[in-house]
Amino acid sequence: MSSDSILSVDRLTMRFGGIIAVNDLSFAAERRKITALIGPNGAGKTTVFNCITGFYRASSGTMRLTHDSGKQIQLERLNDFRISKQAKVARTFQNIRLFPGMTALENLMVAQHNALMLASGLTFLGLIGAPSWRSAENRAIDQARLWLDRIGLLERADDAAGNLPYGDQRRLEIARAMCTEPALLCLDEPAAGLNTRESAALSELLFSIRADHGASILLIEHDMSVVMEISDHVVVMDYGMKIAEGSPQDVRDDPKVIAAYLGADEQEAIAVMESGT
Amino acid sequence: MSAPAPEPAAASSGLDAAYIFKKSLISALVALVLFSLMIGIRTEAGPTGQLVYWTRFGDLALMVAGVFGGSILIELLRRWWGPVTVTRVVPASVQTGLALARRAIAPLLLIFTVLVPVIFYDQRYILDLGILVLTYVMLGWGLNVVVGLAGLLDLGYVAFYAVGAYSYALLATNFGLSFWICLPLAGILAALWGVMLGFPVLRLRGDYLAIVTLAFGEIIRLVIINWQSLTGGPNGVSGIPRPTLFGIPLTPGDNGLAAKLGIEFSPTHRIVFLFYLILGLALLTNWVTIRLRRLPIGRAWEALREDEVACRALGINTTTTKLTAFATGAMFGGFAGAFFATRQGFISPESFTFQESALVLAIVVLGGMGSQLGVALAALTMIGGFELFRGLDQYRMLVFGFAMVLLMIWRPRGLIGHRAPTVFLKHSHAISSDLVKEGHG
Numbered sequence: 001m002s003s004d005s006i007l008s009v010d011r012l013t014m015r016f017g018g019i020i021a022v023n024d025l026s027f028a029a030e031r032r033k034i035t036a037l038i039g040p041n042g043a044g045k046t047t048v049f050n051c052i053t054g055f056y057r058a059s060s061g062t063m064r065l066t067h068d069s070g071k072q073i074q075l076e077r078l079n080d081f082r083i084s085k086q087a088k089v090a091r092t093f094q095n096i097r098l099f100p101g102m103t104a105l106e107n108l109m110v111a112q113h114n115a116l117m118l119a120s121g122l123t124f125l126g127l128i129g130a131p132s133w134r135s136a137e138n139r140a141i142d143q144a145r146l147w148l149d150r151i152g153l154l155e156r157a158d159d160a161a162g163n164l165p166y167g168d169q170r171r172l173e174i175a176r177a178m179c180t181e182p183a184l185l186c187l188d189e190p191a192a193g194l195n196t197r198e199s200a201a202l203s204e205l206l207f208s209i210r211a212d213h214g215a216s217i218l219l220i221e222h223d224m225s226v227v228m229e230i231s232d233h234v235v236v237m238d239y240g241m242k243i244a245e246g247s248p249q250d251v252r253d254d255p256k257v258i259a260a261y262l263g264a265d266e267q268e269a270i271a272v273m274e275s276g277t
Numbered sequence: 278m279s280a281p282a283p284e285p286a287a288a289s290s291g292l293d294a295a296y297i298f299k300k301s302l303i304s305a306l307v308a309l310v311l312f313s314l315m316i317g318i319r320t321e322a323g324p325t326g327q328l329v330y331w332t333r334f335g336d337l338a339l340m341v342a343g344v345f346g347g348s349i350l351i352e353l354l355r356r357w358w359g360p361v362t363v364t365r366v367v368p369a370s371v372q373t374g375l376a377l378a379r380r381a382i383a384p385l386l387l388i389f390t391v392l393v394p395v396i397f398y399d400q401r402y403i404l405d406l407g408i409l410v411l412t413y414v415m416l417g418w419g420l421n422v423v424v425g426l427a428g429l430l431d432l433g434y435v436a437f438y439a440v441g442a443y444s445y446a447l448l449a450t451n452f453g454l455s456f457w458i459c460l461p462l463a464g465i466l467a468a469l470w471g472v473m474l475g476f477p478v479l480r481l482r483g484d485y486l487a488i489v490t491l492a493f494g495e496i497i498r499l500v501i502i503n504w505q506s507l508t509g510g511p512n513g514v515s516g517i518p519r520p521t522l523f524g525i526p527l528t529p530g531d532n533g534l535a536a537k538l539g540i541e542f543s544p545t546h547r548i549v550f551l552f553y554l555i556l557g558l559a560l561l562t563n564w565v566t567i568r569l570r571r572l573p574i575g576r577a578w579e580a581l582r583e584d585e586v587a588c589r590a591l592g593i594n595t596t597t598t599k600l601t602a603f604a605t606g607a608m609f610g611g612f613a614g615a616f617f618a619t620r621q622g623f624i625s626p627e628s629f630t631f632q633e634s635a636l637v638l639a640i641v642v643l644g645g646m647g648s649q650l651g652v653a654l655a656a657l658t659m660i661g662g663f664e665l666f667r668g669l670d671q672y673r674m675l676v677f678g679f680a681m682v683l684l685m686i687w688r689p690r691g692l693i694g695h696r697a698p699t700v701f702l703k704h705s706h707a708i709s710s711d712l713v714k715e716g717h718g
Contacts, residue, residue, distance in 0.1 A: 055589075093590070097586060099583035102583060103706075110591060112573075113573050145702065158704055159706065
């Protein structure tokens with residue numbers, strides 16, 4: 001395992017009753033790289049995500065996160081909101097989970113909650129309208145405006161998030177996750193349901209996140225063209241186990257991977273092969 | 278509309294007539310089954326204790342016919358007024374005029390409220406009613422924080438009202454503390470109980486949360502009834518001191534306010550003072566809530582109502598967020614309770630039954646969850662309407678229930694159904710209630 005990995009998952013196992021969803025999985029995500037976690041449906045990818053982001057408590061195994069400062073955090077010891085707050089791991093969801101009744105801008109403001117809570121003096125300074133709070137609020141709005149501009153939604157900042165087109169909602173959810181200023185961004189099928197133009201825009205957004213914000217990205221994806229285009233490292237899972245790992249080219253030519261996809265779903269296997277040509 | 282439109286419309290209206298007829302017939306049948314025993318047969322104990330009964334089929338027929346006719350009428354009204362598919366052609370100028378009028382409601386209502394004691398100075402009844410309405414406005418605004426913003430269904434809100442009232446009553450009668458010292462104490466104590474309630478219910482959602490909060494409201498009431506040595510049990514606490522204007526009592530004596538101002542004493546002074554006191558407290562509640570909505574904590578409450586899982590993924594501590602919502606709502610309930618105690622001069626557990634919780638919750642739901650103006654309008658409608666129908670005696674609840682059913686048909690998301698954003702870059706568009714979630718507890 002590389003010494004400069006931001007996340008190293010070691011022998012992660014997750015059991016639900018008698019079902020082993022993730023079995024003895026080890027992999028590492030490198031700093032400022034895009035790591036993709038792929039595999040057929042039901043391979044356990046989302047379970048891995050839920051363990052990393054604290055929604056599930058892993059049955060066994062360790063997940064070590066190393067910040068830029070060198071500080072190490074064992075993710076399996078944190079839970080719930082602390083993963084995001086202390087370990088700086090942000091995530092998006094397979095089925096988009098925005099706050100539909102709040103505007104795009106408000107969604108991005110909620111994401112800056114912890115920083116703003118401190119700035120508002122745990123609400124008391126904010127209640128009396130202290131100048132320090134006002135400037136902090138303006139900075140937060142500027143930050144949100146910056147992200148809205150980057151995802152091309154500045155014009156729709158004051159529209160309800162639930163009213164935005166699907167592709168815009170996907171990008172808004174990524175922007176919202178980025179507003180928590182994460183060290184590791186976990187994306188659960190970010191390209192699902194996007195058309196070609198939208199997924200090209202998504203790739204561009206992810207590249208710019210990696211380049212400009214120094215964030216490392218871990219993503220689950222079904223869309224092989226996206227995976228092949230943007231990822232630096234690919235981990236392939238099947239039946240809860242890692243079956244291959246390496247650069248996109250290596251993985252694509254791996255017979256085990258092709259077999260897994262062929263066995264699982266013909267169309268996906270064809271997609272894997274075609275994306276290489 | 279283009280030319281071919283009338284044809285399908287005529288066909289569907291023919292279908293509609295049959296549908297309405299069928300629906301009304303079913304309603305009439307249900308009424309027949311229900312009323313045949315309730316109205317059709319009248320039983321009484323005879324002079325020697327035996328059962329005497331006689332039939333009233335005429336009344337029964339009248340009731341069933343009434344249900345049949347009424348059902349047709351309601352269905353027709355719904356067709357005419359309800360959500361129809363045709364676009365309503367309203368000139369843009371009229372629409373902007375209406376929007377302006379809507380914006381003017383809140384300031385006009387406030388100005389009118391401030392002037393009420395001046396206009397109705399001689400009418401004690403109206404002043405008392407005004408105080409009652411304002412008390413419920415304040416309770417509604419307080420509960421709105423918990424139910425409307427944070428989306429936590431609280432059926433035991435009256436518990437905090439009771440805690441506030443008893444805090445003031447006991448502190449004032451036992452230690453002789455003044456109203457102005459007791460008011461914040463009552464708020465703090467109620468907030469404390471809000472947190473105590475919050476802890477066990479944190480993991481509960483939806484129906485379960487509602488049941489536990491309901492139980493909590495009953496527990497507080499039962500403790501008050503049974504803890505005789507402290508609360509006086511069912512006898513309540515009497516002789517609660519009246520509020521003073523910063524130490525100056527509103528009494529006819531030499532050191533009273535009237536004597537100090539050199540005007541003739543009138544008992545109305547106290548009523549007017551109470552009116553402005555509760556108005557001030559209610560406006561404080563409103564101001565704080567509006568401020569809180571624009572602060573991170575308020576946004577977190579609304580985000581919690583929208584999607585709790587997403588909140589956790591964004592690093593928001595849902596535990597403390599829920600607890601602060603409970604505590605804030607409870608604090609306002611406590612203030613209102615302290616005011617209630619000082620206004621009545623006497624409190625007993627009978628004032629804090631589940632009916633009060635239900636009434637306040639109905640005000641919040643009717644007003645449109647989360648809307649401050651909506652809650653104020655709903656309190657005015659509910660409490661004012663209740664008084665308005667007083668002349669109808671035993672039919673009052675019936676008329677009232679009917680009015681609520683009608684309102685729920687035409688405005689299912691409350692009087693003010695849309696949500697105003699807390700922050701905006703260019704324009705603040707109201708968000709349609711279809712998108713805003715109600716929360717899952």
